[in-house]
Amino acid sequence: PVILGIESSCDETSASICVDGAILSNVIANQTIHEAYGGVVPELASRVHQQNIVPAVQQSILNAKINKNDIDAVAFTRGPGLLGSLLVGVSFAKAFALAKGIPLIEVNHMQAHVLAHFIDEPKPSFPFLCLTVSGGHTQIVLVKDHFDMEIIGQTTDDAAGEALDKTSKILGLPYPGGPLIDKNARLGDPDTYQFPEPQIPGLDFSFSGLKTAILYFIRDNVAANPNFIAENINDICASVEKRVVTILLNKLKKAALQYGIKNVALAGGVSANTGLRQGLKQLGEEMGWNTFIPQFQYCTDNAAMIAIAGYYKYLKSDFVGQDVAPLARMPF
Ligand code: ATP
Ligand code: MG
Numbered sequence: 001p002v003i004l005g006i007e008s009s010c011d012e013t014s015a016s017i018c019v020d021g022a023i024l025s026n027v028i029a030n031q032t033i034h035e036a037y038g039g040v041v042p043e044l045a046s047r048v049h050q051q052n053i054v055p056a057v058q059q060s061i062l063n064a065k066i067n068k069n070d071i072d073a074v075a076f077t078r079g080p081g082l083l084g085s086l087l088v089g090v091s092f093a094k095a096f097a098l099a100k101g102i103p104l105i106e107v108n109h110m111q112a113h114v115l116a117h118f119i120d121e122p123k124p125s126f127p128f129l130c131l132t133v134s135g136g137h138t139q140i141v142l143v144k145d146h147f148d149m150e151i152i153g154q155t156t157d158d159a160a161g162e163a164l165d166k167t168s169k170i171l172g173l174p175y176p177g178g179p180l181i182d183k184n185a186r187l188g189d190p191d192t193y194q195f196p197e198p199q200i201p202g203l204d205f206s207f208s209g210l211k212t213a214i215l216y217f218i219r220d221n222v223a224a225n226p227n228f229i230a231e232n233i234n235d236i237c238a239s240v241e242k243r244v245v246t247i248l249l250n251k252l253k254k255a256a257l258q259y260g261i262k263n264v265a266l267a268g269g270v271s272a273n274t275g276l277r278q279g280l281k282q283l284g285e286e287m288g289w290n291t292f293i294p295q296f297q298y299c300t301d302n303a304a305m306i307a308i309a310g311y312y313k314y315l316k317s318d319f320v321g322q323d324v325a326p327l328a329r330m331p332f
């Protein structure tokens with residue numbers, strides 16, 4: 001089957017074509033308008049989605065070298081995400097499916113981040129653990145089948161990506177700061193500053209204490225030396241990144257031991273982080289795990305992961321009607 005995938009949950013407008021499980025195109029229109037505001041402005045995001053959605057879909061069809069009449073079903077992100085942003089993708093998907101007389105497939109964005117592992121070889125075998133780390137979520141997911149997933153650990157407050165984005169804001173870097181922290185961290189010494197590791201029971205996470213510790217650390221040091229940030233930016237970024245990575249990997253290790261699972265994957269925007277990717281590889285070698293890390297273009301928000309999820313649902317004829325509506329919160 002030929003599946004058109006649509007993603008519009010946050011600030012990326014994306015369209016992808018998947019043919020028999022192979023991704024032939026993945027067009028991502030990023031929204032730069034939010035940089036000036038230090039975070040995503042929901043009303044602006046949905047307006048830009050409206051401008052980008054038709055060109056993104058047209059480009060995805062062109063890049064895949066297919067005809068729009070070849071499309072057998074439309075898969076779209078139903079949630080979770082910003083309601084106004086989701087509404088643009090959902091409305092487009094419904095209109096397209098209605099006009100072509102083809103089925104609609106709803107996709108959970110967080111499940112799709114996990115299913116990004118079914119785009120390229122080698123694909124993980126079930127069961128596997130997936131650490132899904134993004135701007136809005138931090139989850140350890142026990143993946144029993146394509147759509148049988150259980151969250152066994154998650155953040156009790158901020159997400160890992162949010163902690164990185166807030167840190168970069170404190171450092172005066174533009175939004176989104178995660179990629180800039182990554183870039184600076186490569187030039188710094190991660191052992192320069194010690195930030196606290198929260199003591200949270202079980203497999204859950206907390207990042208708000210770390211964020212506050214960083215805020216006070218910067219405030220006190222800038223009070224003593226107004227050039228503190230500029231003089232030490234690389235070491236600060238490297239130290240912060242190291243702490244975030246150790247918090248994530250320590251819990252992942254605990255989960256893998258507790259569940260006796262050796263297939264371990266990373267997903268979500270923060271899985272683009274160099275330190276986290278290297279850290280998982282190294283830990284995997286120590287532990288004898290099979291580790292799975294997606295290509296960069298499938299880490300941050302993209303429609304290829306929606307299209308591949310749609311492909312597996314198409315095989316089960318798991319369709320939804322025209323009365324479907326987006327969900328800002330959407331459990332598995
Ligand atoms: P969610 O998936 O929870 O709904 P989202 O869709 O906004 O949230 P993603 O696009 O999956 O999130 O991820 C965006 C996050 O990834 C941001 O917090 C961003 O800073 C972070 N990020 C992207 N690249 C990197 C990187 N190289 N290093 C660290 N963080 C990164
Ligand atoms: Mg984004």
Ligand code: FE
Nearest residue numbers: 134269300301
């Ligand atoms: Fe996402």
